[in-house]
Amino acid sequence: MNTKKWTTRAIVFSLSFMMLIVGAAVGQAPKAHATTASKASSIISLGKRYLGTPYRFGASVGQTRTFDCSSFTKYIYGKKGIYLPRTSKAQSKAGRYVSRSNLKPGDLVFFYKPIHHVAVYIGNGKIMHTYGKPGVTISSIRSGWWSKHYTTARRVG
Numbered sequence: 001m002n003t004k005k006w007t008t009r010a011i012v013f014s015l016s017f018m019m020l021i022v023g024a025a026v027g028q029a030p031k032a033h034a035t036t037a038s039k040a041s042s043i044i045s046l047g048k049r050y051l052g053t054p055y056r057f058g059a060s061v062g063q064t065r066t067f068d069c070s071s072f073t074k075y076i077y078g079k080k081g082i083y084l085p086r087t088s089k090a091q092s093k094a095g096r097y098v099s100r101s102n103l104k105p106g107d108l109v110f111f112y113k114p115i116h117h118v119a120v121y122i123g124n125g126k127i128m129h130t131y132g133k134p135g136v137t138i139s140s141i142r143s144g145w146w147s148k149h150y151t152t153a154r155r156v157g
Contacts, residue, residue, distance in 0.1 A: 037105070039080060039106065039157075040104065040105040040106025041105065041106075042080055043076050043077060043080050043082075043106055043120065044105060044106065044120065044122050044128065046076045046079055046080065047072070047076045047120055047122075047128050047136070048128070050064060050067065050072070050076075050136045051128075051135075051136050051137065051138070052134075052135050052136060052137075053065070053066065053067055053130070053135050053136045054066045054067075054135045055067065055068060055130045055131055055132055055133075055134075055135045055136075056068060059071045061074050061075060061078075061086065062075070066135075067130045067135075067136060068130065069088055069117050069118050069119065069129055069130055069131060070084075070086060070087050070088040070091055070118050071086070072129065072130050072136060073088075073091060073108060073118050073119075073120060074086060074091075076120070077156065082156055082157065084108075084156065088110060088115055088116055088117055088118035089114065089115050089116065091108060091110075091118050091154070092108075092110045092115045092118070092151075092152060092154060093154075094108070094154055094156050095108070095154040095155050095156030095157060096154065096155055097152065097153070097154060098153040098154060098155045099153070100150065100153065103121045103153055104121070104123075104155070105121060105122055105123040106120065106121070106155075107120075107121040107153050107154065107155050108120065108121075108153060108154045108155075108156060109121050109127055109141065109150065109152075109153045110150075110151045110152050110153065110154070111146065111149045111150060111151055112149055112151060113151055115151055115152070117129070117131065117149075119139075119141075119146075121141070121153065122138065125140055125141055125142040126138050126139065126140060126141065127139055127140075127141050127146065
């Protein structure tokens with residue numbers, strides 16, 4: 001066998017092998033989203049520890065004496081290994097879109113247009129969030145103000 005044929009076969013073999021390796025890597029199952037039932041339950045449980053914590057617009061991330069809506073979500077998700085941007089508007093672009101009819105516990109829910117409020121969907125038509133006088137609280141998303149001002153939801157992970 002001459003050198004040219006040998007070189008051509010070596011290149012073809014190398015490329016075939018590389019395609020096999022890359023194809024195997026691409027074909028792997030995607031990593032699970034952080035909003036698996038156990039992760040969502042853990043985030044919600046942590047959030048419930050802060051029920052009644054006072055609201056303060058612009059509250060510093062990392063401390064737990066006060067929260068605003070996005071510092072609250074950033075904090076509780078961050079403690080469970082999920083990085084979120086600082087503002088509700090930026091958080092509304094994280095993860096992937098979820099329709100209102102497909103909400104699952106742990107999904108982020110957003111309000112107003114333009115977006116400037118975020119909450120955590122905790123199941124059974126309830127959200128956990130913080131605003132005004134009640135501080136961190138649980139509200140119904142199915143009726144009243146929160147239902148009328150619902151904008152979108154995201155599943156992060």
